[in-house]
Amino acid sequence: MAPALRSLLLLSTVLVSALPPGRWQEASPGDPGVRQAAKLAVRHYNQGSDREEIYRQVRLAGGARKQVVSGMKYDLTILLGRTLCKKGKNVIRDDCELRSPAPLRGVECNFSILVVPWINETKILHQACSQESLVTEVTDISSQNQKIPSTKPEDELVEAVTLFKDFVTIYDKRYKDDEEAGRRLQIFTQNLKKAARIQEMDQGTAEYGVTKYSDLTEEEFRTLFLNPVLSKRPPRPMKMAAIPTDPAPTQWDWRDHGAVTAVKNQGMCGSCWAFSVTGNIEGQWFLRKGSLISLSEQELVDCDGVDHACGGGLPSSAYEAIEKLGGLELESDYSYQGHKQSCSFSTGKVSAYINSSLEIPKDETEIAAWLAHNGPISIALNAFAMQFYRKGISHPFRILCNPWMIDHAVLLVGYGERDGTPFWAIKNSWGEDWGEKGYYYLYRGSAACGMNTMCSSAVVG
Template identity: 70%
Template sequence: MVGLCFVFVSAFGLVSGFPPEHWREVSLEEPEVKIVAKIAVQEYNRLSDQDVIYLQLRVTDVRKQLVKYDFNIIMGRTMCKKDGKESLNNCQLHVEAPEKGVKCNFLVLLVPWQNETKVLHYLCSQEDFIKDIVDTSSFLNKDKLTSKTEDGMRETISLFKEFVTTYNKIYPNDEALRRLHIFSENLKKAKEIQDKDLGTAEYGVTKFSDLTEEEFRTLYLNPLLSSSQKRWIMKKAVAPKDFPPTQWDWRDHGAVTEVKNQGMCGSCWAFSVIGNIEGQWFLKKGTLVSLSEQELVDCDAVDHACGGGLPSSAYEAIEKLGGVETEHDYSYQGQKQDCSFSASKISAYINKSVEISKDEEKIAAWLAQNGPISIALNAFAMQFYRKGVSHPLRILCSPWFIDHAVLLVGYGDRNGMPFWAIKNSWGKDWGEQGYYYLYRGSGACGVNQMCSSAVVN
């Protein structure tokens, strides 16, 4: 029996052209690769201490020795719980880290004639699993490039690799090269915005630098705002009679919660309104509570969840529901789900809502006296904004093309340049710790066009 096995192995070596112990590279298209990869992911999910399911994003570096396969798999964390009833086909990558992954090396035994597949061992790491994201030679056509252009391309590739590492980007299959080209074009766009900006802002690489303009608008902005400006009808707020202070910031007075992250969902309208209500509740009741945006995403029957919405409709929805639950009781998921609002868990309510003047001095006075304001603006310069006071040309950032709702929390002056302090909902790893600073006094990017607030009695 031993001799027979020896003859089989030796024969395999002679037929294949490789010595029995030789590892050879295997094409990713081979059916066996898909089989062992599927088994490997299943085994990882079964044995790992993670409470959620991970899905395969990419298989790399496959090699084979007789019936053993050695390969790497990069997997992404989903929003499906291990003990949940969701189908794997419906699992979506996690909203706050949609591209954060884990890299595992697997050794799998596959013996088709015995119908046996077994994971022999695996080792996983979440650290630096992409070192060479692109093949430089495939991006650089040296026959058509000057040395100066080639140096520029190499610098772009270096910036892209740094971007990939910083933001834990994982791209399936050959997507990395396409994203590199988009990244390269976005560097040019950021420079054009930088050259034309009238303020002190710095534009450049952000976590959105691998997205096309269309992708960015679809995933993060709110198309309903611009089309709704003409029918923006609300009861007018009473303008304060006193002149506003020279500067004011509600963060210094305890009325603003931590920066949140809407994820890849056009729910900015919910974050803007909830931020306003958090401030109003604090000013009237003395307690700062982080309230639920997901309640609006799920239960507002007028607005369109991740497809966009209007602050005016959101206020009405909260009045009809009777109030808002806390973020803890009704946590954010970044996608529309069945409404699970419970009246017994209401932690804040509103009595009505009002529209605030378009005059920026009156906006400042109302803000200083009454709290943070829900506003909407043109997000033209925000995809590549890093820091400083942004002041795009009016022709580039039209006040009539509003597509993003945010929260106005304060105003002031930086070295002679007046600004609005704006809380965004794209996480703390964007802008200045999640904040955007926009020029004050010229209606920049339509910042004064859709100002509103809830009223708590």
């Protein structure tokens, strides 16, 4: 398919969704859809003409209209001027000079064009041209386009289409058909606006925009990747952790001390609770036993009878399940599948165990002190800003990221400052192609997004 046609098809998918059906709408000559439709109309004229010269567009002579029908219908009246180029084998040229500046010989044609993007079809429904005559007033289309810029909504649509094409390529997105692709483009376009609003309201240094989740509705994102159980069920009571009496260092990061495994990916499964817990135990095992091992989340998804696998769970319940099972297998022995299976846990393959678990106080200064002395902490937070987070220190307003709506479990691995802005360093479980190589940086000092409401750790003897 020609690049011009592909562009028109994609643009029309967006435009069809933006216009009311049935009514003719006036369209600017600078409308990207009109410009692409005009190119296709001129090409159609040259291919069917018996004249030996190539004709090119001089201007839109009678305005332009567009209408949503079974696709996008364009009604254009175009003044075509004779150029110095001969057809030969190539009738598709945009670089031909007009035969003379004025008077110019040309024809005026009315075209009706139908574009149906979801079946990749373009039809010239109607073409009617006048006899060739002298044209005394010439306004070249190149200068016309400079004088009539695209309207702001059209600029936004063009930008959205360009970003969506890059998004599909970068994240290797595949949709079942053109209709689904069109729907995802509409969602993507709305999400660009939502990310921009989050950006405007953020109090930190974060950048929000296109991520691998930009083609999902908020409901889809919550269902596939978040954890509704966290705000619906109270955690299991645990003993309160003792806070170190020594002052905490000004900054600390357990990645620098070998206590954190590589970023993992929970896939389309609400199993963040399992990743948060295994990350904590991996750090505790390293600090107590001297070796960093990657532990199995799938074992918890399959064998924890209290939590709900991909439907969500609580770290406090997961600790109890691990104690009852007798420990965790290695990731390499019980690999992650991203959906619940029958439990195949083997006590003979246990590589790490825990003795109990602790609740960590909600004061952020105490959280920092405990973390620096004792290792990474399992926490939960409100993931309000995370769907579109790209980098920087996120600091949403409390009213937008309230602490009583926590819905995602993660691993707190460190804290510090960037250019005077304090942050928490958080290991997520959405792969390294999200955020800052899989990490989320959240403002420290205001209990942002409820990050202090459910802090805990396993105890390794």
